[in-house]
Amino acid sequence: MSINLLDSLTETLLMGPGPACVPPAVYQAIAKPTIGHLDPRFIAIMDEIKARLQQVMQTRNRLTLPISGTGSAGMETAFVNLVEHGDRVLILKNGVFGMRMVDVAQRLGAEVDVIEFEWGTPVDVEKVKVQLASRSYKIVAVVHAETSTGAMNPVAEIGAAVKPTGALYLVDAVTSLGGIPVETDAWGIDVIYSGTQKCLSCPPGLAPVSFSDRAVETLRARRTKVPNWYLDLTMIVDYWQGAKRAYHHTAPINMLYAIDAALEAILEEGLEAVFARHAETHRRLVAGLEAMGLSMPVAPASRLPMLNAVRVPEGVDEAAVRSRLLKEFDIEIGAGLGPLAGKIWRIGLMGHTARAQNVDRLLDALKKILF
Ligand SMILES: Cc1ncc(COP(=O)(O)O)c(C=O)c1O
Known part of the structure; x- marks a missing residue:
């Protein structure tokens, strides 16, 4: 479809695994005039973005900035800056994105150990402790919210187990x-x-990253150059920090306006209120789905509010339901990935999408299609 035809479309309600709906203030920010990436006014916006990211990420890390690229660029940045050939990395895997981490780390020549957990169940911290007691690692990695399954991993508890080992x-x-x-x-x-x-x-296009002082020291102490020029933080920081503000690559100016506006909106609403809104809309969705006789494969304690896996009922053509939702109701939901393909739908309640009226619109449409 040509981009001009998109003008005639109404806004699709994005209730899949991402992208999520974008609020008007963020679209308005993107539409503002592009200025130079070294313009002092733009540097001031960059500083604001860093400060806002620190608040949303709950960190004082100085090295906190958005990488130009999607979430996978964030994943690559994390590994490529810290892994050197032969480094031991432990990856806790229970879905597609843990699997992607393994691929990324192996491509860098890491010696990767994997503890696999059943998809849809959380990482078992006791098993992690046993592994950590048997071998030392430079890095232990996990996905907080496994978008492919809808399961939440116990990131705080894993962190407490990793800390005494000295691994990053x-x-x-x-x-x-x-x-x-x-x-x-x-x-x-x-x-x-x-x-x-x-x-x-926001629309896709940036990957916020944050490195602790210990991670930065590890980066500075590398024996070898970071093997990817574009994502090399030792160079990127000279654009984002300090007095130099040296050109590295041309920043995606208007996307950075967008993240600045999006972070502002989150902080204005307040982090606690934002989390409560996600939790509330999740409860409303689950109640509605269960009232229709649908069920969810992830146990309640590990369910992600923003990514709801729903079992496709026996005999239902899952792709046909998604297609009708999009064509007749202008609502997008997601399919299952990997071993869960054909077995689940993935319903996103992410950010601006997480609102009661959107839940009700989807439930109503699903009822019309299924019954
Ligand atoms: C948990 C997780 N990690 C990484 C990614 C990769 O992000 P992107 O598709 O923006 O490159 C995704 C995307 O869905 C994700 O859900």
Whole structure:
């Protein structure tokens, strides 16, 4: 479809695994005039973004900035800056994005150990402790909110187990940030990354990252150069920090306006209020689905409010339901990934999407299609 045809469309209600709905203030920010990436006015906006990211990520880490690229660029940044050939990395895997971490770390020549947990169940911290007692690691990595399954991992408890070992603790907060508490410093996280298109309610295109002082020291002490030029934080920081503000790559100016506006909206609403809104809309959705006789594979204690996995009822063509939702009701929901393909739908309640009226609109449409 040509971009001009999009003008005639109404706004699709994005209730999939991301992107999520974007609020008007963020669209308005993107539409503002592009200025130079070294313009002092733009540098002031960058400083504001860093400060706002620190608040949303609950960290005092100086190295906190958005990487140009989607969530996967955040994942690559986290690993490529810290892993050197032969480094031992432990990855706690229970879904597609843990699997992607393994691939990324292995491509960098890491010696990767994996503890696998059943998809849809959380990481079992006791098993992690046993593994940590048997071997030392440079990095232990986990996905906070496994978007592929809807399960939440116990990031704080894993952090407490990793801390005494001296390993760096790396957390994927692509789906969790802005939807549930992410307490980077309090949970002992050394490296964290996210993406804009989920609970931050921006279009896709930026990946906030934050490195603790310990992670920065590890980066500075590398024996070898960071093997990826574009994501090398030793160079990127000279654009984002300090007096130099040297050109590295041309910043995606208007996307940075967008994240600034999105972070402002979250902080104005207040983190606690934002988390409560996600939890409330999740409860409303679950109650509505259960009233229709639908069920959810993830146990209540580990359910993510912003990503709801729902079992496809026996005999229902799951793709046909999604297609009708989109064509007849202008609502997008997601399919299952990997081993869960065809078995679940993934209903997102992320950021600006997480509102009671959106839940009701979806439940109403689902009822009309299924019954
Ligand atoms: C948990 C998680 N990590 C990483 C990614 C990758 O992000 P992106 O698709 O923006 O590159 C996603 C995307 O859905 C995700 O859900």
